[in-house]
Amino acid sequence: MDSSRPSDHIDQSPAGEQIIQPRLGFVGYLRFFWRQLTSMRTALFLLLLLAVAAIPGSLVPQVSSDPNGVIQYKAANPGLASVLDTLQVFTTYTSVWFSAIYLLLFISLIGCVIPRTRHHLEALRAAPPATPARLARLEGFTTRNTTMDAAAAVSIAAELLRRQGFRVAQYSDSVSAERGYLRETGNLVFHTALIGVLVAVGFGGGFGYTGQRVVVEGQAFVNSLASYDSFNPGRFFTDGALEPYTVALDSFEVIYEQENLSALGQPVDFTANVTTTLRGQDSSAATVKVNEPLTIGGTQVYLLGNGYAPHLTFRDDSGAVVFSQSVACLPQDANLFSVCVIKVPDGLADQVGIVGLLYPTTVTLASGALASNYPDLLNPTLSLEVYTGDLGLDNGRGSNAYALNTDSLVQVAGRKADSPTIALKPGETAQLPGGLGSIELQSIPRFASLDVHHDPSQLWVLIFAGLVVAGLVTSLFIPRRRMWVKAVTSSDGVMIEYAGLARGDDPGLAAAVADLADRHSALVPGDAAFRGPSTSRE
Amino acid sequence: MTEMFVTYSVLAVYSAMAIYTLAFLLFTLDLARRSAASQAVAVSDAASAVATAGAAGTAGGGTVVLERTNVAVAAKAPRYLRAATALTVIAWLLHVTGTVLRGLAAGRVPWANMYEFTLTATVIIVGVFLAVQFWQDLRFLGAFITGFALVALGLASVNFYVDVVPLPPALQSVWLVIHVFVATLGTGFFALGAGLSVMQLLKERRLAGKAPRLTFLDTLPSSEKLENSAYRLIVVGFVLWTFTLIAGAIWAGRAWGRYWGWDTKEVWTFIIWTIFAGYIHARATRGWRGSRSAWLAIIGFSAVVFNFTIVNLFFKGLHAYSGL
Ligand code: HEM
Numbered sequence: 001m002d003s004s005r006p007s008d009h010i011d012q013s014p015a016g017e018q019i020i021q022p023r024l025g026f027v028g029y030l031r032f033f034w035r036q037l038t039s040m041r042t043a044l045f046l047l048l049l050l051a052v053a054a055i056p057g058s059l060v061p062q063v064s065s066d067p068n069g070v071i072q073y074k075a076a077n078p079g080l081a082s083v084l085d086t087l088q089v090f091t092t093y094t095s096v097w098f099s100a101i102y103l104l105l106f107i108s109l110i111g112c113v114i115p116r117t118r119h120h121l122e123a124l125r126a127a128p129p130a131t132p133a134r135l136a137r138l139e140g141f142t143t144r145n146t147t148m149d150a151a152a153a154v155s156i157a158a159e160l161l162r163r164q165g166f167r168v169a170q171y172s173d174s175v176s177a178e179r180g181y182l183r184e185t186g187n188l189v190f191h192t193a194l195i196g197v198l199v200a201v202g203f204g205g206g207f208g209y210t211g212q213r214v215v216v217e218g219q220a221f222v223n224s225l226a227s228y229d230s231f232n233p234g235r236f237f238t239d240g241a242l243e244p245y246t247v248a249l250d251s252f253e254v255i256y257e258q259e260n261l262s263a264l265g266q267p268v269d270f271t272a273n274v275t276t277t278l279r280g281q282d283s284s285a286a287t288v289k290v291n292e293p294l295t296i297g298g299t300q301v302y303l304l305g306n307g308y309a310p311h312l313t314f315r316d317d318s319g320a321v322v323f324s325q326s327v328a329c330l331p332q333d334a335n336l337f338s339v340c341v342i343k344v345p346d347g348l349a350d351q352v353g354i355v356g357l358l359y360p361t362t363v364t365l366a367s368g369a370l371a372s373n374y375p376d377l378l379n380p381t382l383s384l385e386v387y388t389g390d391l392g393l394d395n396g397r398g399s400n401a402y403a404l405n406t407d408s409l410v411q412v413a414g415r416k417a418d419s420p421t422i423a424l425k426p427g428e429t430a431q432l433p434g435g436l437g438s439i440e441l442q443s444i445p446r447f448a449s450l451d452v453h454h455d456p457s458q459l460w461v462l463i464f465a466g467l468v469v470a471g472l473v474t475s476l477f478i479p480r481r482r483m484w485v486k487a488v489t490s491s492d493g494v495m496i497e498y499a500g501l502a503r504g505d506d507p508g509l510a511a512a513v514a515d516l517a518d519r520h521s522a523l524v525p526g527d528a529a530f531r532g533p534s535t536s537r538e
Numbered sequence: 539m540t541e542m543f544v545t546y547s548v549l550a551v552y553s554a555m556a557i558y559t560l561a562f563l564l565f566t567l568d569l570a571r572r573s574a575a576s577q578a579v580a581v582s583d584a585a586s587a588v589a590t591a592g593a594a595g596t597a598g599g600g601t602v603v604l605e606r607t608n609v610a611v612a613a614k615a616p617r618y619l620r621a622a623t624a625l626t627v628i629a630w631l632l633h634v635t636g637t638v639l640r641g642l643a644a645g646r647v648p649w650a651n652m653y654e655f656t657l658t659a660t661v662i663i664v665g666v667f668l669a670v671q672f673w674q675d676l677r678f679l680g681a682f683i684t685g686f687a688l689v690a691l692g693l694a695s696v697n698f699y700v701d702v703v704p705l706p707p708a709l710q711s712v713w714l715v716i717h718v719f720v721a722t723l724g725t726g727f728f729a730l731g732a733g734l735s736v737m738q739l740l741k742e743r744r745l746a747g748k749a750p751r752l753t754f755l756d757t758l759p760s761s762e763k764l765e766n767s768a769y770r771l772i773v774v775g776f777v778l779w780t781f782t783l784i785a786g787a788i789w790a791g792r793a794w795g796r797y798w799g800w801d802t803k804e805v806w807t808f809i810i811w812t813i814f815a816g817y818i819h820a821r822a823t824r825g826w827r828g829s830r831s832a833w834l835a836i837i838g839f840s841a842v843v844f845n846f847t848i849v850n851l852f853f854k855g856l857h858a859y860s861g862l
Contacts (some may be wrong), residue, residue: 008824044816048834051812058805065799093800210795260540270707290707291793302795306843355716374742388568451795461797465784472780476773505769 006040006112011503038111039052039106046105053101064091072214076276078213106198113191120184127169128178131484138484138499140513144521150494153524157485157496160520166483174486179385180358183504186474189467196464205455206236211452216309216326217445220248220275223297225454241454243297250285252446256376265335265374272303272448285436288450299453305449307331307338308358310382311442314344317435322347328447330402331359336360336375341404348436350388353404357383358444376413382441384422385414386432479506496520543643544702548695550636551657555691564622565680571618572678572754626684630664632688637661637786644702650709652850656694658689659722659846666726674767678758682733713789716806723781725752725842727775728814732839735832736767742829744780765832769821772835776814783807806845813838 010107036042070090074081088095127453136143146153150173152198158168158175166177200210221227223245255269272288278298288294294301309326316322322344326362329338335471361374362381370381387409412433413419419433424441479504488495498517502509637657642650649658667683670676705714741761743749758764786807791797798804817838820831 010822010824010827040819041825044819046821047812047816047819051809051816054805054809054812057800058802058809062800064822065801257704260700260703266704267707268704269710290714291711291789293792293795300795301800304795453795458791458797462788466786469777469780476777499710505766505773507766507770 005116006043007035007039008040034111037108037378043105043112045107046101046108050098050101050105053098054092056089057098060089060092062090062092064093098187102198106195109191109195113188113195116184117192118190120181120188123136123184124181128167128176128482129173130169131171131176131486135484135486135497135499138501139381140510141497141499142514142517143498144496144517146487146494146496146524148494148520148524149487153487153494153496153520154485156523157516158525161483161485162515164516173489176482176483176484178480178482180480183475183478183480184416186476186478188471190471190475193464193467193471197461197468200460204234204322204455204461206234207241207457208453208455209233209237210447210454213305213452214309214328214447214449215247215249216328216447217249219326220246221450222246230450243299244279245297246277247294247301247405247450248277249273250275250450252448254306254376254446256374265376267375270303270306272450288448296477298456300453300455302451302453303448304451307336307447307449308360308377308444309447310340310358310444312342313440313442314348314352314437315440316348316437319438320347322437324442326445326447327356328337329356333372334375335372337372339402340404342384343393343401343404345391345393348432350389350436351391351393352432353387353389353391353406353409354396355385355387355404359383367470375508377444378443380426382424382444384424384430384439386412386422388412388419388434388436411468479508480504481506481509481512483513485520487514495525540643540702543639544671547636547639547643549693550632550639554636555688555695557625557632558688559692561622561625561629561715562681562684562688564618565677565684566626568618568622569678569681569714572757615693617660617682618662622680622684623671623677626664626680627668629663629684630668633657633661633664633691639704644704647715647718649722650700650705650714651703653694655718655722655846656690656698658718659725660690660694662719662722663687663726663729666723667730670730670771676730676734678737678754679730679733680830682736683729686729698860709854711789711793713785717782717785717789720778720785724775724778724782727771727778728835728839728842731768731772731775732836734764734771735835738764738768738832739829739836748823759797761828768832768835772814772817772838776811776818779807779811780815785809791796802849803845806841806849807860810838810845813841 008107040092061073063070073090074085083092088097092098130447132138154170154173154175158170158177161169161175161177164179166179167181168175168177209232211223211231213228221240225239225242226230226381246319250273253269253271253273254267256265257266257268270290273289274286274294275283276286276294277283278297286294286296288301288303290303293303299402307329308331310329311326312323313321314323327340327342329340331338336358337360338358340358342352342354342356344354357370359370359372359381360376361372361378363371363373365371370383387404387406389409392405392408411417414421417433422430422432422439424430424439426443429440430436449519482501482503483498484499488497498513498520500513550778637648637654640654640657644650645655648654664683664687667676667679737755737758740749740752740760741755741758741764745761746753749755759767786804787797790799790801790804813834817831817834820826820834
């Protein structure tokens with residue numbers, strides 16, 4: 001019926017199936033293979049396969065979304081993990097097998113859409129097909145009688161149909177009409193836009209970048225490679241893509257719930273007040289909030305985390321400052337109990353490493369241990385265990401700023417040392433053991449962890465997604481139908497036949513045919529005396 | 539104030555559950571009664587078949603007779619059914635009240651944790667069920683829908699209940715309103731579609747002589763009609779789900795700095811979307827229309843339920859909003 005559809009489409013007559021028999025020869029096999037790939041059955045199979053293939057990635061942590069989870073999983077199930085690793089299950093969505101499925105699906109899609117588009121463009125220009133010889137077997141078949149001359153009645157019907165938005169071909173005793181070409185247009189737009197989404201996503205991933213940076217209150221960061229804590233460039237990234245600008249974090253405000261007892265201390269708002277400066281321009285003030293990223297220099301700046309960064313000052317035994325900076329601590333719980341790692345490689349007699357525990361609102365548990373019971377800085381304590389020895393910074397291997405390798409260190413203050421753990425409140429100073437010098441906790445500013453994203457194709461993805469929806473709605477809810485009106489002249493007079501044909505799901509067709517018959521017979525003088533075989537079927 | 543709203547909300551929800559239970563029983567009774575009635579109808583059926591077959595001509599007597607059967611049953615004794623529907627409406631109004639009060643208590647939309655989400659989702663599912671009756675008489679799905687709502691509400695009240703707490707910053711977005719609401723609306727359509735598909739499969743079994751005791755099936759529309767109705771509902775659900783997917787991506791882009799990251803919840807939303815795309819294709823693929831596509835509709839809806847329960851509760855991901 002419609003040669004553009006895959007041969008196993010439900011509207012296609014089964015005769016078309018014979019073509020699927022492979023003809024001999026290389027080209028024959030290629031053609032056979034291509035027909036298989038672009039058949040409805042293959043598309044269906046690949047779609048369902050894609051759904052199944054997506055499942056493992058939700059059962060096992062993924063490197064992309066949960067790298068720590070992957071590490072823990074591997075530690076907990078080493079045997080299974082090595083098998084899963086070989087099968088690329090930790091990177092399911094970029095794995096060879098997952099990619100193969102969706103690439104095949106999209107090849108099938110392209111192979112399906114191109115001939116259909118060509119065919120549809122032709123159909124848009126062609127006249128509706130000729131009126132079938134027998135209308136009685138078609139949908140909504142009904143008849144009316146008239147005393148009017150056949151040609152005139154047919155002309156009126158053609159005009160009626162035209163006004164209902166049908167494309168009309170008029171013959172001597174019948175009219176053939178079709179409407180709803182938009183249904184097919186919508187379907188093609190939908191499928192093509194899916195390809196658009198895929199291509200745009202791929203493009204954005206290749207040319208974009210993401211970078212993370214922790215910024216302490218009062219500090220600034222520059223959008224350049226050197227200033228990021230971590231940076232993930234796309235495959236085709238070049239340094240030129242980084243537009244230089246600075247973002248200074250003036251203050252970071254948090255509002256905590258204070259009335260609702262079941263949610264006491266739950267943060268209800270985070271605001272990073274920043275000053276931004278584009279090269280060669282004046283600075284301006286802006287804010288970054290959790291659901292409100294800052295757009296600057298072709299990037300979006302997101303607020304993804306926060307915590308405390310105690311400002312510590314170390315002085316040597318002569319009182320000279322050897323280290324004075326804020327150190328971001330990793331929050332461990334909802335009350336922002338945090339762990340800080342401080343490394344002082346130079347300036348003191350020995351290399352010094354410190355593990356600090358920060359309690360924003362300090363309480364003493366029954367066991368004597370400290371804890372934090374509220375996330376704001378109501379009663380902060382920073383307790384410090386001090387190590388000396390080799391920090392391992394000089395061996396060329398990159399080291400993790402948030403971890404202290406104590407293999408070649410000796411604890412000099414803390415639970416395992418003679419001197420007790422040092423506890424400081426803001427403004428306090430303590431002596432380091434062994435006359436190394438002193439340490440002062442000057443203040444406890446907050447830090448914001450900012451994610452900077454550059455995705456050049458984001459807008460395109462959105463546009464194609466919009467087209468997906470528009471195409472979908474058009475193709476699902478606009479009925480495509482053919483209608484025929486035919487005048488049959490006999491010795492008894494003129495009988496008008498009406499019938500329709502649905503192309504795709506069309507629940508309203510029979511009613512539409514009946515409605516057309518009623519409107520039409522209201523316009524053409526009827527013949528009450530004549531009683532022909534008037535039937536209708538639903 | 540909050541306390542009072544919460545108390546009345548819970549009260550309204552419990553009352554709704556009690557009345558849903560009655561409605562469920564009556565819907566079930568109606569199905570049982572149809573079984574009895576269908577035997578009686580079978581006799582008059584034969585007569586009307588003879589009468590209509592002549593008139594229908596080429597139109598195919600089968601369909602016409604079936605319409606008659608429906609009319610006969612609907613007209614004869616709709617008492618249980620009418621009562622059940624009326625009770626469902628009452629229960630639903632209470633249910634809506636309970637949900638709205640919960641929202642008032644929290645000072646925001648009532649769908650920010652599992653408890654609230656279940657409350658709202660079931661309101662919408664039952665609401666879609668009631669609204670669809672204006673389009674087509676699907677009251678024979680009443681037992682399925684009220685039963686589903688009851689189980690969900692029971693689970694929510696017993697296992698998911700949490701106190702009202704403010705929204706964490708990540709959820710403070712208009713997209714919470716849009717994304718979640720549309721997702722739930724889509725779920726309502728999928729639920730009805732799945733119910734119809736179950737009926738369709740049962741009906742096919744019965745036609746094959748395999749379900750001799752389910753005589754109520756004889757009073758339902760033909761399996762082809764059931765399938766078409768299911769398709770029309772699911773297609774609406776699919777459009778809504780597509781929108782959910784896109785709205786979710788836009789929101790994720792704003793809140794988490796990437797519009798798609800294969801987070802577990804995103805994965806399952808994608809899986810569901812793909813299954814239903816498969817369903818729509820199946821309906822257009824020779825050899826797949828009929829019971830195979832019906833199975834896909836059921837699998838798709840099961841995936842929706844799985845996504846909401848198991849994935850929310852047991853899978854690790856960024857969408858950790860169950861509040862538990
Ligand atoms: C990425 C993979 C695909 C997805 C997600 C998808 C999705 C859909 C959806 C949602 C519909 C119904 C809405 C509409 O008609 O526009 C549809 C219809 C259709 N698709 Fe696809 N499709 C995919 C690939 C394919 C392929 C590879 C083919 C060709 C073999 C194909 C052929 C068709 C046809 C012929 C229809 C019309 C069905 C009808 O007559 O009702 N699709 N598709």
